[in-house]
Amino acid sequence: xxxxxxxxxxxLLVTGISHGCLYGLVALGFVLIYKATEMVNFAQGDIMMxxxxxxxxxxxxYGLSYIPVVILTIFxxxxxxxxxxxxxxxxxxxxxxFAVLMLTIGLGFVLRAVAGMIWGHDEKExxxxxxxxxxxxxxxxxxYEQLVVVGCTIVLCLGLYxxxxxxxxxxxxxxxxxxxxxAAYVGIPVKGVVAITWCLxxxxxxxAALLVAPLQLIYPGIGFVVGIKAFVAAIVGGFGNLSGALIxxxxxxxxxxxxxxxFEGAYGETSVYVLLLLMLFVRPQGLIATxxxxxx
Amino acid sequence: xLEVRNVESYYGPIMAIRGVSIDVEEGSIVTLLGANGAGxxxxxxxxxxxxxxxxxxxxxxxxxxxxxxxxxxxxxxxAHVPEGREVFPFLSTExxxxxxxxxxxxxxxxxxxxxxxxxxxxLHEHRKLAAGFLSGxxxxxxxxxxxxxLRPKVMLLDEPSLGxxxxxxxxxxEIVVRLNEExxxxxxxxxxxxxMALGIARYGYIMESGxxxxxxxxxxxxxxxxxxxxxxxxxxxxxxxxxxxxKRKTWR
Numbered sequence: 001x002x003x004x005x006x007x008x009x010x011x012l013l014v015t016g017i018s019h020g021c022l023y024g025l026v027a028l029g030f031v032l033i034y035k036a037t038e039m040v041n042f043a044q045g046d047i048m049m050x051x052x053x054x055x056x057x058x059x060x061x062y063g064l065s066y067i068p069v070v071i072l073t074i075f076x077x078x079x080x081x082x083x084x085x086x087x088x089x090x091x092x093x094x095x096x097x098f099a100v101l102m103l104t105i106g107l108g109f110v111l112r113a114v115a116g117m118i119w120g121h122d123e124k125e126x127x128x129x130x131x132x133x134x135x136x137x138x139x140x141x142x143x144y145e146q147l148v149v150v151g152c153t154i155v156l157c158l159g160l161y162x163x164x165x166x167x168x169x170x171x172x173x174x175x176x177x178x179x180x181x182x183a184a185y186v187g188i189p190v191k192g193v194v195a196i197t198w199c200l201x202x203x204x205x206x207x208a209a210l211l212v213a214p215l216q217l218i219y220p221g222i223g224f225v226v227g228i229k230a231f232v233a234a235i236v237g238g239f240g241n242l243s244g245a246l247i248x249x250x251x252x253x254x255x256x257x258x259x260x261x262x263f264e265g266a267y268g269e270t271s272v273y274v275l276l277l278l279m280l281f282v283r284p285q286g287l288i289a290t291x292x293x294x295x296x
Numbered sequence: 297x298l299e300v301r302n303v304e305s306y307y308g309p310i311m312a313i314r315g316v317s318i319d320v321e322e323g324s325i326v327t328l329l330g331a332n333g334a335g336x337x338x339x340x341x342x343x344x345x346x347x348x349x350x351x352x353x354x355x356x357x358x359x360x361x362x363x364x365x366x367x368x369x370x371x372x373x374x375a376h377v378p379e380g381r382e383v384f385p386f387l388s389t390e391x392x393x394x395x396x397x398x399x400x401x402x403x404x405x406x407x408x409x410x411x412x413x414x415x416x417x418x419l420h421e422h423r424k425l426a427a428g429f430l431s432g433x434x435x436x437x438x439x440x441x442x443x444x445x446l447r448p449k450v451m452l453l454d455e456p457s458l459g460x461x462x463x464x465x466x467x468x469x470e471i472v473v474r475l476n477e478e479x480x481x482x483x484x485x486x487x488x489x490x491x492m493a494l495g496i497a498r499y500g501y502i503m504e505s506g507x508x509x510x511x512x513x514x515x516x517x518x519x520x521x522x523x524x525x526x527x528x529x530x531x532x533x534x535x536x537x538x539x540x541x542x543k544r545k546t547w548r
Contacts, residue, residue: 168398175384175395182382185344186442187370187399 004261007139012257018146018215020253021153025208026230027237027245028160029201035177035240036197039089039100043108045227047084047202050111051077051209052218053119056126066129074206081202085195108224115220123217131214149211156207157246164242173197229256232276238286247287251275297322297482298343298374298450303352305335305342312338314506315352318484320450325476325483327493327514329527330503336486337379339503340452343484344376345369356450371399375448379455379486381435383442385428389419392427392438396445412441415471433464440468444475450482451475457489465489469496490527494518502527522546 029044041047055073058064064072088107092100130144164170176183176193184190208226216222229252237248252272260268279286298320305313313335320326330336341347343354345366353362361369370376384392393412397405413420416437422430427438436456443451453472457465469492475481487493494500494514502510502523510517517523 168394171387171391171395172398175387175392178384178386179382181346181378182384182439183395184346184366185370185376185378185382186396186446187367188395189365189367191365 005139008261010140011142012261013254014142014146014150016254016257017250018149018253019256020233020250021149021246022208022212022215022226022249023230023233023253024246024249025153025156025204025211026226027233027249028157028242029205029208030231030234031237031240031242031245032197032201032204034234035242036173036194037089037093038097039092040097040104041201042101042104042227042231043111044201044205045223045225045230046108046111046115047077047080047223048205048209048212048226049115049218049220049223050080051202051206052126052213052222053115053124054206055210055213056119056124056218059126060124070210073210074203077206077209078199078203081198081200082195084202085198089198090191090194108227112220112224119220121220123219126213126218128214143215145211145214149215152207152211153246156204160204160242169196229272232272235276236279236286238288241286241288244286244288251287297357298484299353299355300339300343301353301355303339303342303349303354305338305347305349307338312506313342316503316506316508317352318501318508320482320484321499322449322482323476323480324499325472325485325497327485327487327497327500328503329487329490329493329500329523332488333505334503335506336503337454338506340376340454340484340486343369344374344452346376367399370446373447373449374452375443375446375450376452377439377443377454377456379458381432381439383427383430383435383438386426388424389427389430389438390423392442393419393445396442399446408445408447412444415444415474416441433460433467436460436464436468437471440471444479444481448481450484453483453485455486455488457487457492465492472496490523494523494528 026044026048030041033039033041051073054076055069058069058072059066088103092103128145130148132144134141134143135147164174172183172188173193173196176188176190180190212222212226230249233249233252234245235248236251237244237246252275255275256268256272259271300316300318302315302317303313304311304315316335316339318328318339328336328339338347342349345361345364345368348363353360355361356369356372356374361372384395387395390409393409394405397408418434419437419441422434427435430438440453440456456468456472460468472483472485473496476483485493485497494517497514500512500514500517501508502517510520518528
């Protein structure tokens with residue numbers, strides 16, 4: 001490995017953290033749905049991709065300015081989440097987990113194919129008001145896009161924390177995820193809670209999409225790539241744990257950047273999956289283990 | 297107040313209850329006794345809406361509630377305390393109780409909390425602790441307390457004595473009687489501990505393989521030779537204790 005200057009180090013770190021935040025946000029979607037329904041939604045990344053395309057269409061075709069694009073994208077995606085839950089997921093409640101897994105993988109394929117049909121497979125660019133020259137601090141140059149990613153992730157996570165911890169509905173969501181039967185018996189409308197969880201997780205995917213779009217080019221396969229890394233993030237963090245998802249995401253983001261710098265080429269990408277394997281060998285319960293054994 | 301009529305429920309292809317009818321009068325304590333697998337829990341699940349009956353009906357306060365969603369039935373004032381103290385393990389004791397009041401609009405929430413802490417001082421002691429760390433007895437108290445937060449008209453108690461020490465069983469039994477007398481909560485109590493259940497209930501049903509085989513006032517149930525033999529463990533007749541393992545149960 002070459003000598004690494006402070007400037008490069010900081011730059012890699014910030015890039016790693018910002019990519020990590022993105023993986024973490026998508027992973028949050030995985031974990032929210034997993035906790036509420038014990039289903040793993042493999043289409044989470046592709047849902048994010050749809051968010052990016054919807055934002056792109058609103059901005060380029062309809063010429064909306066940035067703020068309305070953000071609000072509308074999140075709203076549209078939240079409604080999309082509700083629709084998915086209602087039409088595809090709810091009928092699957094009680095089916096074997098494997099069937100649900102196949103369904104969400106299939107859903108991912110469909111979303112990708114339909115996106116390709118509508119928007120084509122060439123890469124699109126999405127500009128934001130903050131897509132300007134990078135911020136130069138001495139020898140460090142930082143993209144505003146990356147700083148915005150980190151900032152938004154922090155705000156979103158704080159918001160989510162406050163919602164889940166202090167609001168009546170948020171605590172009810174936690175209760176329903178911890179013990180569905182007991183939640184129903186105290187009068188929590190469990191089906192409604194599940195629907196809102198889907199809504200929330202697709203809305204978070206929309207936020208991730210709005211953040212990823214200015215960083216990378218948009219194409220139908222983007223969700224698959226990000227989705228798989230987010231899945232790794234969720235496992236590394238300890239599936240079923242919200243803060244774990246974010247920490248896992250940041251870990252793999254940083255590892256990816258530094259390995260990519262040290263060995264060049266595709267090693268950065270590969271390192272993510274090596275990390276996954278190591279993690280599964282050494283600490284399969286994840287960084288932040290949920291201290292609960294399933295009752296038989 | 298609560299009427300169950302000819303209910304048949306299935307777990308997949310397996311018929312768990314085969315035409316059960318039960319009446320619970322307002323203000324009473326009614327018990328449902330039976331061995332493992334007799335279908336007692338299934339009856340409760342059918343009442344509270346967790347299971348949909350194939351046949352028959354459940355009505356509460358004169359209104360049909362057959363196969364309604366559990367949260368709707370809970371909203372009507374039916375509090376189900378499930379078997380095995382299903383608390384929310386990662387929420388604190390107090391949050392668990394507050395969740396019990398989910399159907400209530402915030403008025404009087406603090407008073408209700410005080411009431412529950414009055415009945416269960418131990419819960420007040422551990423109100424900040426995650427419910428998963430409570431002992432078995434405390435979790436059972438929490439489950440009952442949480443149901444109480446719903447301001448229930450009827451409480452369905454599923455084996456509250458399960459896995460508790462005799463002293464705790466006694467304590468829980470006392471509290472059930474107090475809830476019934478002081479707060480007018482009607483109770484449908486499912487139990488394996490027949491001695492405790494017959495002691496506090498006024499009327500009782502005995503179930504065996506999915507059917508009600510006997511129903512009567514608890515005094516008369518306690519006199520029945522079958523109940524004495526199979527539920528209260530008394531031996532029939534003389535010093536030599538002739539066991540009747542060859543004789544059939546007649547449920548008379």
